[in-house]
Amino acid sequence: MTFATWWRRDSLPDLSPLPTFSARLSTDIEEIAQLTNRSPQVIAARLQAGNRPYLAFMGDTPVAYGWVATQEGSISDLQLFFAISPENCYLYSFLTVTEWRGRGIYPHLLQTIIRQEEQIQRFWIGYLPKNAASGRGIEKAGFHIVSDLVVSDNYVSGITLFELSEQAQASADFFRLPVVTEMP
Template sequence: MALATWWRTDLLPALAPLPTFSVQLSDDRELIARLAHCSPRIIDARFEAGDRLYLAFMDEKPAAYGWVTTHKGYITDLRLTFALPAHNSYLYDFLTLPEWRGHGIYPRLLQAIIRQEESCERFWIGYRPGNEASARGMSKAGFQIICDLVVTQSRASGLILFEQSEHALASSGVFQLPIVATESSSR
């Protein structure tokens, strides 16, 4: 799983406006459970933990969603849990509904979250291997893809940095994993 970050000192690229696009915080548990095809108990647990849900709309219809946490992040599949430092947030569980894919909603949703989460200085997000649409959307939004998780026996065990930048080096402290290698990459 590759990881990316955006910091307040980074450029936020201009994206052409989508005329009927809007983003808002939501606590509509039934709607998100339906959109995400998951149990309302999972949604309730996220809200109880203090996580926030952002919904993107096109023509006032739900088009995409994503979650923000500022205290504790997790990547369940890789048995990784990490406490976030102050002023950091982890963005997770994003989905653009199939009928809205290809319209540039994902990078605009990411930028809307950055703008609305004013107390956060650093944003972190990941994407699964092979999900090039997510990688492109993150890059369009201004995120730098900085490292990859090393997985050993289905567990995250370290980081491979794509660069020796301050952003990449900070990932070790955020995800509480050792840096095991640095690779030269044209990312």
């Protein structure tokens, strides 16, 4: 899994306007459950754990969503769980409804979250390398691609840095993983 970050000192690139786009934080469990195809119990548990869902709309139509974690994060498929240090957040579980993909909604949603989460200094997000569209949207929003998990047999053994920068090193610290210089 490849990781990217955006820090408060970074600039946000201008995006092509989406005249009817809006995004907001939501606490409406039924609305979130319907859009995410998750049970209200799963949504309630995420909210109780301190996670915050953002919903994106084109006009009045819900078209995308994503979550902000500020206390604990996980990549459950890899059994990776991590505490989130203050002033950091982990962005996860983003999805744009199929018929709305390819219109630039994802980068707009990411930038909305950055603008609304003013107390957060460092934002972290990951994507699977085979999901090139997600990677493009993350970069388009202004995030820097900095690292990749080292995984074998569904076990995370470390992280590989793509550059020698403060941000790349901080990714190893954020996930509390050793830096591995070669992929297995």
